[in-house]
Amino acid sequence: MDIGHKIKQLRIQKGLTLEELASRSELTKGFLSQTERNLTSPSIATLNDIVEALGTSLSEFFKEDKEERIVFRKRDFFVDERDHCTVNWIVPNTQKNEMEPILLELPQGGESFAMDPHSGEEFGYIIEGSVVLISGEKSYTLHKGETFYLSGKNRHYLKNEKKTTAKVLWISTPPLF
Template sequence: MDIGEKIKRLRVKNSLTQEELADRSELTKGFISQVERNLTSPSIATLVDILDGLGTNLKDFFNDIEEEKIVFSKEDAFISQNEDYGYTLKWVVPNAQKNLMEPIVIELEPEGRSKEDSPHEGEEFGYVISGIINVCIGSETHRVRKGESFYFKANANHYISNRGKTIARVLWVSTPPSF
C-alpha cells in the first residue's frame, strides 16, 4: 500500500490543502508534503493524528477494499456464442458472478433458445430489447414482446426461446448469478 498516495487522495477528496491538514493534525505543511511523497514515514501516533484530521481511522484506512467500478464500456463486455442452441451471451458487467445479480444481454437466433436452468434460490428478470420471445417456466409458456419484461421466482426449470423469424435481444438479470 502506498500510504502517502492514499493520504493525499483522502486529503484531496476532503477538499483540504496540505496546510489545512497540517493544522488539523498539529503538524507542519512540509511534513505532510513529505509523507504524501513517501519521503518520510509517520509514526503510528502521527498517522493516527493525520487520519483524525482526515475524518477516518487506522482500521478504515488500511481496509483495502477496491474502489467499486460503476460504469462499464463495450470493451469491458465478454461475449460467448453457443451455435448448438443458437444464442450469443454478452456479460455486460465483468465478473458479475461474484455479485448478487448477474446481468447479461442474450441474442437468440430465429428458433434459438437458452439452455434450460434448473430450479434455484433466486429470481429472474428480463426486458425484451427487440423481437418476441417465449419464457418457459415448468410447463407454462409466456410470450414477451419488444418493450415488455418478465419477472419470476426461479423455483422451476426455465429457459427462453425465440420462435420468431428475426433475432431477439433480451437484457436478462439473474439472482443469484447463474449464467
C-alpha cells in the same frame, strides 16, 4: 502493482529518508533508490525486510483497496457465442455481486440455456423481437418492451420462434449464468 512506487509512498508517509530506511532494513541506499524507481526488483525476503522496516507486512503491502466500479463500457463486455444464442456479459466478474445481468441474443430458432430450479429470482426485458418463456409446464409469449419476473422454482428458458433476432436483458439473483 507498481512495487517501487508503493515503497516510496510508504517511506514518505512514515517520514523516512532513503538513508533511514536503508539503516532500518539493512540494505543500501542505492539499492532502495533503484527499487523505488523500478530499476531492480527485490526478492521476496528482501521485500519483506523493506516492508517490515516500514512498519507493515507483506499481506498489508499487497492489499489493494478496490474502488467500486460503477460504469462499464462496451469494451468491458465479454461475448460468449454459443450454438443457439449469444451471451453478452455486460458487467464483468458479477459472481461476487448480488445480481448478474446479461444481454442475450437469440437468432431465429435459438434457445437460451435452461435454468434448473434455484432459490433466486430473475427479471427479463425484451429489447428487440419476441421470445417464448417456458417455465415449468407453462409458456408465455413476450414482445419488444415487455418484461418477465419469476422465481427460480421451476426449470425455465427462452426460445425464439420468429425469423428476426431477439435481444433480452436478463438479470438473475443470485448470479447463475
